[in-house]
Amino acid sequence: MNSAIDNILPGQPDQPDHPCQYIAGEWQAGNGKAFASVNPANGEVIWRGKGADAAQVNAAVVAARAAFYQWSDMALTERLAIVEAFAAQLTANAEAMARLIAEETGKALWESRTEVAAMTGKIAISIKAHNERTGTVENPMAGARAFIRHKPHGVVAVFGPYNFPGHLPNGHIVPALIAGNTVLFKPSELTPKVAEFTVKLWQQAGLPAGVINLLQGEVETGKALAGHPGIDGLFFTGSSNTGHLLHQQYAGQPGKILALEMGGNNPLIVKDVANIDAAVHDIIQSAFISSGQRCTCARRLFIKNDANGDAILAKLLEATAKIKVAEPFAETQPFYGAMISAKAAAAMVKAQTDIQALGGVSLIELTQPDPALSFVTPGIIDVTKALPLPDEEHFGPLLKVYRYNDFDAAIEEANNTAFGLSAGLLADSEADYQHFYRRIRAGIVNWNKPITGASSAAPFGGIGASGNHRASAYYAADYCAYPVSSVEASSVSLPASLSPGLSI
Ligand SMILES: NC(=O)c1ccc[n+]([C@@H]2O[C@H](COP(=O)([O-])OP(=O)(O)OC[C@H]3O[C@@H](n4cnc5c(N)ncnc54)[C@H](O)[C@@H]3O)[C@@H](O)[C@H]2O)c1
Numbered sequence: 088m089n090s091a092i093d094n095i096l097p098g099q100p101d102q103p104d105h106p107c108q109y110i111a112g113e114w115q116a117g118n119g120k121a122f123a124s125v126n127p128a129n130g131e132v133i134w135r136g137k138g139a140d141a142a143q144v145n146a147a148v149v150a151a152r153a154a155f156y157q158w159s160d161m162a163l164t165e166r167l168a169i170v171e172a173f174a175a176q177l178t179a180n181a182e183a184m185a186r187l188i189a190e191e192t193g194k195a196l197w198e199s200r201t202e203v204a205a206m207t208g209k210i211a212i213s214i215k216a217h218n219e220r221t222g223t224v225e226n227p228m229a230g231a232r233a234f235i236r237h238k239p240h241g242v243v244a245v246f247g248p249y250n251f252p253g254h255l256p257n258g259h260i261v262p263a264l265i266a267g268n269t270v271l272f273k274p275s276e277l278t279p280k281v282a283e284f285t286v287k288l289w290q291q292a293g294l295p296a297g298v299i300n301l302l303q304g305e306v307e308t309g310k311a312l313a314g315h316p317g318i319d320g321l322f323f324t325g326s327s328n329t330g331h332l333l334h335q336q337y338a339g340q341p342g343k344i345l346a347l348e349m350g351g352n353n354p355l356i357v358k359d360v361a362n363i364d365a366a367v368h369d370i371i372q373s374a375f376i377s378s379g380q381r382c383t384c385a386r387r388l389f390i391k392n393d394a395n396g397d398a399i400l401a402k403l404l405e406a407t408a409k410i411k412v413a414e415p416f417a418e419t420q421p422f423y424g425a426m427i428s429a430k431a432a433a434a435m436v437k438a439q440t441d442i443q444a445l446g447g448v449s450l451i452e453l454t455q456p457d458p459a460l461s462f463v464t465p466g467i468i469d470v471t472k473a474l475p476l477p478d479e480e481h482f483g484p485l486l487k488v489y490r491y492n493d494f495d496a497a498i499e500e501a502n503n504t505a506f507g508l509s510a511g512l513l514a515d516s517e518a519d520y521q522h523f524y525r526r527i528r529a530g531i532v533n534w535n536k537p538i539t540g541a542s543s544a545a546p547f548g549g550i551g552a553s554g555n556h557r558a559s560a561y562y563a564a565d566y567c568a569y570p571v572s573s574v575e576a577s578s579v580s581l582p583a584s585l586s587p588g589l590s591i
């Protein structure tokens with residue numbers, strides 16, 4: 088196989104019918120609806136293709152099923168050699184992948200590079216997690232051997248979001264393959280180009296035909312895959328709305344494993360912090376990184392109604408006004424680039440207008456300078472007098488500020504959400520943190536650190552409307568395999584004494 092990068096780059100806009108589906112080890116054109124990927128920073132179409140129709144979804148499920156025994160029967164070391172070859176492909180093509188992510192998502196190049204690093208880092212972490220969490224244990228037993236082992240589910244579907252088109256699907260795909268599953272990958276329709284490149288790297292790594300299948304397309308493709316009776320599990324990262332639909336769809340099917348990684352309406356409380364610049368840094372990293380397009384981003388900031396709170400807010404406004412927002416490839420890199428689409432940017436402007444109508448007072452107005460493009464400047468809005476607000480995730484750089492007098496009341500309001508992904512406290516007092524930790528309900532709880540930038544070496548997931556108790560990242564190993572308990576002896580033998588009432 089030729090590893091020259093020209094041979095593995097994804098399709099271009101002048102190839103509307105290019106083979107963008109990868110089924111049974113063959114690239115083929117989609118037979119479904121045409122769709123396109125747009126560079127959000129300049130509005131140019133960068134990729135065109137046709138979605139997979141129901142017959143292609145079925146063919147991919149059949150291919151994944153056919154490949155399952157070959158893949159799961161392989162020695163773990165053999166599977167790992169291929170997964171590590173994928174890591175090597177990623178490393179060799181890291182800059183191309185980072186540029187693609189920046190081009191397709193609008194994410195600043197510096198940050199896109201960190202996404203690729205997270206993808207590569209995922210390999211060693213997933214191998215460690217597989218061995219640690221789903222390895223083999225032998226327990227002592229007289230006259231036999233007792234084992235705890237783990238088996239792959241079979242054929243699993245992976246659904247990815249647009250905001251980390253490489254790293255987050257990779258966070259399901261890598262542990263699923265290590266465990267011995269075969270995979271059907273349905274990426275976001277907003278980022279098909281990154282998905283195509285990723286799967287080409289798997290192909291280059293020597294993954295056997297059918298072990299990974301790529302099904303590109305819009306919502307119809309997603310529905311056809313999620314509803315296909317031939318899959319054994321579905322690992323989803325995306326919005327809470329879609330996750331809830333899938334949860335309903337999977338009701339009454341206890342035999343299928345469903346892992347849902349969804350959004351949040353994440354709180355960050357600030358209380359009595361001496362280092363105001365550091366607090367402001369952590370607030371900005373929490374609220375505005377990736378133009379606020381991270382599931383972990385702080386959406387609600389609770390600031391104490393005192394002189395310290397006033398000083399932190401004043402500095403926050405000053406620093407936010409200076410945040411550089413620009414083209415992802417700008418020579419002097421911006422803090423963040425474009426949002427995913429002009430439509431998403433306009434939705435943030437509308438969210439702000441709606442909150443203003445409910446009594447919110449903008450301290451810094453979020454703006455979309457050019458309605459044809461996807462750039463938005465960060466906004467901060469005081470909602471203290473606008474409560475109660477709808478409990479929604481606004482997936483962009485709009486931070487809602489609540490001024491509070493009482494710490495417990497602030498924690499109560501922080502918990503006043505159906506979501507429960509990330510939460511944080513910036514405070515100098517450890518006793519305050521211990522109290523906060525005991526009361527707050529979230530899957531990620533940080534103290535004096537940003538609430539974004541979670542480690543792949545830790546579990547990553549939320550409660551409530553944020554997830555279904557199947558945390559990803561380090562704990563992804565858990566949902567990629569099921570435990571099997573075995574008692575084994577090399578021959579049958581009569582026990583030394585028979586149970587009462589039995590004679591043989
Ligand atoms: N908890 C996490 O780990 C995490 C990480 C990243 C993003 N997110 C969340 O993801 C969201 C942003 O991503 P998004 O807008 O791409 O999510 P989305 O829910 O719109 O799409 C996710 C995937 O689901 C597919 N899909 C959409 N509707 C479907 C349906 N009815 N049936 C089957 N498939 C369907 C899409 O094509 C896509 O592949 C935000 O809410 C964010 O908080 C969560």
Ligand SMILES: O=CCC[C@H](NC(=O)CCC(=O)O)C(=O)O
Nearest residue numbers: 381382383539540541542543560
């Ligand atoms: O947008 C949501 C993901 C945000 C990101 N989380 C991770 O990268 C989790 C780690 C992993 O899955 O390996 C963040 O916390 O910024």
